[in-house]
Amino acid sequence: MQLPEQPVAGQPDPAVRRNADQLMAAINEIQIEKATSYRDDTPLPAIGATPPVQQPGQKDMSQWAIDASGVLKGVSVASVPIGVAVWLVGQVNPLTLGIILGSPAAIALAVARLVAKVKDANQAAQPVVQHFHGPVHHDERTVTSTTRGVIANTRNTTRG
Numbered sequence: 001m002q003l004p005e006q007p008v009a010g011q012p013d014p015a016v017r018r019n020a021d022q023l024m025a026a027i028n029e030i031q032i033e034k035a036t037s038y039r040d041d042t043p044l045p046a047i048g049a050t051p052p053v054q055q056p057g058q059k060d061m062s063q064w065a066i067d068a069s070g071v072l073k074g075v076s077v078a079s080v081p082i083g084v085a086v087w088l089v090g091q092v093n094p095l096t097l098g099i100i101l102g103s104p105a106a107i108a109l110a111v112a113r114l115v116a117k118v119k120d121a122n123q124a125a126q127p128v129v130q131h132f133h134g135p136v137h138h139d140e141r142t143v144t145s146t147t148r149g150v151i152a153n154t155r156n157t158t159r160g
Contacts, residue, residue, distance in 0.1 A: 143156055143158050144157045144159075
């Protein structure tokens with residue numbers, strides 16, 4: 001007659017140990033029998049019923065979605081200079097920033113004053129007087145030309 005197994009102090013219960021061994025054997029059997037992956041090395045046909053593959057580039061979208069996407073891209077690109085300017089204002093000495101932003105305005109004012117001075121100098125100049133030597137015929141008539149219609153009919157009017 002065989003005595004029932006008695007637990008020994010500090011050792012696991014033999015029934016629990018037997019169940020754990022059975023569980024590990026079942027797991028090992030499953031892992032050996034069934035592969036978790038499979039690689040098919042047969043070459044694919046050049047023409048045939050091959051499933052479609054996602055192509056690079058934008059995905060198929062409605063025209064509205066494409067337009068909205070373009071607008072969002074444009075707005076995001078346009079916001080970069082504004083962000084850089086805001087960052088620059090926070091980083092630069094106010095005096096330096098004033099010089100950088102004020103210099104184009106000062107140059108524009110100086111050029112405008114120069115143009116005004118040149119214009120005033122041209123208006124203040126003496127009128128050109130032409131001198132003729134010999135017999136001269138001076139004609140002060142004004143000729144006005146008017147053309148109207150699908151078939152052009154030109155009429156010249158002379159006053160003088």
